[in-house]
Amino acid sequence: MFKHTLSAVGFTFYVAVFFAFGIYxxxxxxxxxxxxxLRKTIPGFRAPGRTATIRTLRxxxxxxxxxxxxxxxxxxxxxFDPRMFQKHHYTSFNLGTTGQTxxxxxxxxxxxxxxxxxxxVIYELxxxxxxxxxxxxxxxDIVTNSYADPTVLQMAFATHSPYAFRxxxxxxxxxxxxxxxxxxxxxxxxxxxxxxxxxxxxxxxGTIESREPKMMHIQSRQLSYLKDIIELLHxxxxxxxxxxxxxxxxxxxxxxxxQDISQEINRYLSDLGVNFFDFNLLxxxxxxxxxxxxxxxxxxxxQQFNEQLLTLLLKKHLLPKRRKDQETE
Amino acid sequence: MLFNSFEYLIFxxxxxxxxxxxxxxxRALLLLIASYxxxxxxxxxxxxxxxxxxxxxxxxxxxxxxxxSKQAKKRLLAISLIGNLGLLFTFKYLDFFLQSSSExxxxxxxxxxxxxxxxxxxVGISFYTFQTLSYTIDVYRGLLTPTSNxxxxxxxxxxxxxxxxxxxxxxxxxxxxxxxxxxxNWKETISGLKLILWGLFKKVVIxxxxxxxxxxxxxxxxxHSGTYLLVGTLFFSFQIxxxxxxxxxxxxxxxRLLGIxxxxxxxxxxxxxxxxxxxxxxxxxxxxxxRDYVYIPLGGNRASYLIHLRNLFLTFLISGLxxxxxxxxxxxxxxxxxxxxxxxxxxxxxxxxxxxxxxILPLFVWSCLSWALVFTLTNLTWIFFRANTAxxxxxxxxxxxxxxxxxxxxxxxxxxxxxxxxxxxxGIFILEVVQFFExxxxxxxxxxxxxLILRWSVLSLLLFAVAFFGVFDYSEFIYFQF
Numbered sequence: 001m002f003k004h005t006l007s008a009v010g011f012t013f014y015v016a017v018f019f020a021f022g023i024y025x026x027x028x029x030x031x032x033x034x035x036x037x038l039r040k041t042i043p044g045f046r047a048p049g050r051t052a053t054i055r056t057l058r059x060x061x062x063x064x065x066x067x068x069x070x071x072x073x074x075x076x077x078x079x080f081d082p083r084m085f086q087k088h089h090y091t092s093f094n095l096g097t098t099g100q101t102x103x104x105x106x107x108x109x110x111x112x113x114x115x116x117x118x119x120x121v122i123y124e125l126x127x128x129x130x131x132x133x134x135x136x137x138x139x140x141d142i143v144t145n146s147y148a149d150p151t152v153l154q155m156a157f158a159t160h161s162p163y164a165f166r167x168x169x170x171x172x173x174x175x176x177x178x179x180x181x182x183x184x185x186x187x188x189x190x191x192x193x194x195x196x197x198x199x200x201x202x203x204x205x206g207t208i209e210s211r212e213p214k215m216m217h218i219q220s221r222q223l224s225y226l227k228d229i230i231e232l233l234h235x236x237x238x239x240x241x242x243x244x245x246x247x248x249x250x251x252x253x254x255x256x257x258x259q260d261i262s263q264e265i266n267r268y269l270s271d272l273g274v275n276f277f278d279f280n281l282l283x284x285x286x287x288x289x290x291x292x293x294x295x296x297x298x299x300x301x302x303q304q305f306n307e308q309l310l311t312l313l314l315k316k317h318l319l320p321k322r323r324k325d326q327e328t329e
Numbered sequence: 330m331l332f333n334s335f336e337y338l339i340f341x342x343x344x345x346x347x348x349x350x351x352x353x354x355x356r357a358l359l360l361l362i363a364s365y366x367x368x369x370x371x372x373x374x375x376x377x378x379x380x381x382x383x384x385x386x387x388x389x390x391x392x393x394x395x396x397x398s399k400q401a402k403k404r405l406l407a408i409s410l411i412g413n414l415g416l417l418f419t420f421k422y423l424d425f426f427l428q429s430s431s432e433x434x435x436x437x438x439x440x441x442x443x444x445x446x447x448x449x450x451x452v453g454i455s456f457y458t459f460q461t462l463s464y465t466i467d468v469y470r471g472l473l474t475p476t477s478n479x480x481x482x483x484x485x486x487x488x489x490x491x492x493x494x495x496x497x498x499x500x501x502x503x504x505x506x507x508x509x510x511x512x513x514n515w516k517e518t519i520s521g522l523k524l525i526l527w528g529l530f531k532k533v534v535i536x537x538x539x540x541x542x543x544x545x546x547x548x549x550x551x552x553h554s555g556t557y558l559l560v561g562t563l564f565f566s567f568q569i570x571x572x573x574x575x576x577x578x579x580x581x582x583x584x585r586l587l588g589i590x591x592x593x594x595x596x597x598x599x600x601x602x603x604x605x606x607x608x609x610x611x612x613x614x615x616x617x618x619x620r621d622y623v624y625i626p627l628g629g630n631r632a633s634y635l636i637h638l639r640n641l642f643l644t645f646l647i648s649g650l651x652x653x654x655x656x657x658x659x660x661x662x663x664x665x666x667x668x669x670x671x672x673x674x675x676x677x678x679x680x681x682x683x684x685x686x687x688x689i690l691p692l693f694v695w696s697c698l699s700w701a702l703v704f705t706l707t708n709l710t711w712i713f714f715r716a717n718t719a720x721x722x723x724x725x726x727x728x729x730x731x732x733x734x735x736x737x738x739x740x741x742x743x744x745x746x747x748x749x750x751x752x753x754x755x756g757i758f759i760l761e762v763v764q765f766f767e768x769x770x771x772x773x774x775x776x777x778x779x780x781l782i783l784r785w786s787v788l789s790l791l792l793f794a795v796a797f798f799g800v801f802d803y804s805e806f807i808y809f810q811f
Contacts, residue, residue: 004515011785011788014785014789015785015788015789015792018786018789018790018793019789019792019793019796022793022797023797026797031746031747031748037748038797040746040748041797041798160334160335160336161335161801162796162799162801163801165796166796166797
C-alpha cells in the first residue's frame with residue numbers, strides 16, 4: 001500500500017512537471033499570425049477588450065450599494081440605461097456581459113454581490129441564453145477580461161468543459177507574458193458609446209436579418225441556476241424580477257415555439273415566487289426602427305423599453321425604496 | 330452519458346468506490362442500478378426495451394431445458410428471436426423497410442406511400458439485442474446452463490461499460506464473472522486507468538479532430554476535388570478506428586477497474602494483410618458473433634464449395650445491414666463479402682504467386698504488397714460506410730481515382746488550419762507507434778514492461794494531449810448510431 005501511494009505521489013509530481021514544461025512549450029511555439037499553439041487549441045479564443053465587459057468589470061468596484069442591478073446577456077448591457085433609472089433617483093449598475101447565461105450570472109453575483117449589495121436585481125432573460133448547457137461563451141468573455149479568483153474557478157468547474165481550464169491557462173499566461181490587462185481599453189464599434197455604469201448605447205438602425213425558423217430547447221441546468229440565483233439573492237435580502245425585452249417581429253416568428261418556452265419559464269419562475277415580464281407577450285411589438293440588428297434594441301428602442309419598464313414596475317410597486325431615501329429617514 | 334463527458338468522470342469513480350466498499354452480495358445490485366442510471370441518462374423511457382429483452386430471455390432461458398421436445402425448445406427460441414429481433418426491426422429498420430417497399434412498388438407501377446414511423450433509435454439496441462440472443466441460443470444448443478439469478482442476468486444484459494457499443498460479450502465469459510468476488514487489485518486498477526486514458530486519447534485527440542475534416546468533406550462531396558475526398562477518406566479510416574477502438578478501450582478499462590474482464594475488440598486491424606485477417610482484428614466481438622450465430626448455422630465451410638461462398642457473402646451482407654438501415658451499409662457489407670469470397674476462391678493462385686515472388690524478391694515485398702492492397706480496398710469500402718447516400722459514395726469513389734493532386738491540398742480551403750492537419754498526422758503517428766510496440770501484449774496492460782521514466786513520460790504525454798489537444802464538443806461515438 002505504501003509503495004503504491006509513493007508511486008502515485010511520484011507520478012503526480014512527474015505529471016505536474018511535465019505539464020509545466022509542456023504548457024511552456026506550446027505557449028512558446030508560434031503558429032500563424034503570431035498566435036501560439038496553445039491559443040490555437042481553443043476554438044473562439046479572444047484577446048481582452050473585444051467586448052464592453054472589460055470596462056464593466058473595471059467599474060464594478062466604483063458602484064457600491066446600488067438600488068438596482070441589471071444582469072443578463074448583451075440584451076442587458078445594451079437594453080438597460082442606468083441614466084433613465086437615475087432620473088427616478090435610482091442608483092444602478094449594469095452587469096450584463098456577452099452571452100451571459102444564468103450559470104455565469106450566478107457566479108458573477110457570488111463575486112460581486114457583497115460590493116454591489118443591490119436591493120433589486122432586474123434580469124434580462126432572453127430565452128436563447130437558456131439553450132446553452134455550459135455557458136462557455138460567456139465564461140470566455142469574463143475570464144479574458146478579469147483577474148482570477150475562486151469564483152472564476154468555480155465557474156470553470158460548473159461549465160463541465162475542459163475548454164474552460166484551457167482558456168483560463170491561456171488567458172492568464174498571455175497576460176503574464178504579453179500585455180497586462182490594464183493596458184486594454186475595450187473596443188467598441190463606431191455607433192457604440194460606453195456609458196459609465198455598464199451600459200453600451202447603440203445608435204442607428206441596422207438590417208434585421210431574417211432568421212431560419214427553429215425550435216428552441218432550453219436546458220434544465222440553466223433553469224436550476226435561476227433557482228440558485230434567487231436563493232443567493234434571498235440570503236442577501238435582495239429581490240429579483242425577470243424580463244424579456246422586445247424583439248423584432250420577424251425574430252419572434254422565427255422561434256417557432258417562443259410562446260411555449262416563455263410560458264414554461266413563466267411557470268417555473270412563478271413556482272419560485274418571482275415575477276417574469278415578457279414584453280413580447282405583454283405589449284404590442286416594437287417597430288423595426290427600434291432595433292439595430294435581429295435582437296438588440298437601439299437607443300430609441302432602449303428609451304421606449306426602459307420607460308415602459310419603469311411605468312410597469314412603478315404601477316406594480318416592484319421598485320425598491322431608494323437607499324438615498326432610507327438614509328434620509 | 331458519454332465516456333468522454335464530465336458526468337462520466339464523476340460517475341465512474343463513484344461506482345468504483347462504492348463497489349469496493351460494499352459487501353460482495355450487494356455489488357451486482359449496485360452495478361445494475363448504475364447501469365440503468367447510465368442508460369436512462371440518454372432517454373429514460375427506453376429502459377423499458379432493455380427490461381423487456383431481459384425478462385423475455387431470462388424466462389425463455391429457464392424454460393428451454395425443461396421443454397419436453399426439440400420442437401418445444403425451438404418454439405421457445407423462436408419467441409426469443411422474434412421478440413428481440415422484432416424490437417430491433419421496429420426501431421431500426423421499419424422506416425427503411427417501408428421506404429424500400431414503396432420504391433419497389435413504384436418500380437412496378439404502383440404508387441404507395443407508407444407513413445413514416447420516425448421512431449428514435451434506442452442507443453445500444455443492436456448490441457444488447459445480440460448479447461441477449463447469444464444467451465438464449467447457447468442455452469438452446471446446450472452449451473450453457475441457464476442462470477436462475479435474475480439480478481445477475483439483468484446485469485449481463487445491461488452492464489454499463491459495454492451496454493451501448495460493445496464489446497458484445499458471451500454469457501459463458503461475462504455472466505459467471507458477476508458471481509466471482511472481485512478483490513481490489515492495484516495492478517488491475519492501474520491497468521484499467523491506462524486503458525481508459527489510451528481510449529480517451531484515441532477518441533478526443535485523434536478521432537474527433539479527424540472528424541472536423543471528414544464531416545466538412547463528406548457532407549458536400551460534390552464540392553470537393555479528389556484530393557480532398559482522398560484525404561477525407563483516409564482520415565475517416567483512422568477516425569472510425571480510433572473512435573470505435575477508443576470506445577472499446579474505455580469500456581474494457583472501466584470494467585477492469587471493477588475486476589470484470591471484457592474481450593478485446595480490436596487488434597491493429599490496419600496491419601491486416603488479407604480480409605480474413607482484417608475481420609479477426611476489427612470489431613472482433615461482432616465478427617465472432619456473426620461467425621457463431623449466422624455463418625455456422627448457415628452451414629459454414631462444411632457445405633459444398635458454392636454454398637460455403639454463399640454463406641460467407643450472406644454473413645457479411647447481413648453484417649452490413651446490422652450497421653445501419655441504409656443501402657450504403659449494405660453495399661459496404663457486400664463489398665467485404667465479395668473480397669472475402671475472392672480471397673477464398675483465389676487462395677491457391679495467390680499462394681503460388683507468393684511462392685514465385687519469394688524466389689526473386691525478399692519476403693517483406695509480398696507482405697507490403699498485401700498490406701497495401703488490403704488497406705486500399707478497406708478504404709474503398711469505408712467510402713460507402715461514411716457517405717450519406719450511394720450517389721455521394723459514387724462521387725467520392727470516382728473523383729478519388731481521377732482528380733488527385735496531393736500538392737494542391739490546403740486545409741484552409743475547407744475552413745480548417747494547417748495546425749489541425751499536423752495534429753491529426755502526429756496523432757495517427759503516435760497511434761501507430763504505440764500499437765506497434767504494444768502488438769504482442771494480449772491482455773492490453775499498456776506500457777507495463779517499459780522502464781519507469783519512459784512509462785511515466787508516455788502516460789504524461791497522453792494526459793497532456795488529452796488535456797490540451799482533446800476536442801471536447803461532446804460528439805457521440807460513431808457506433809452509437811448502430
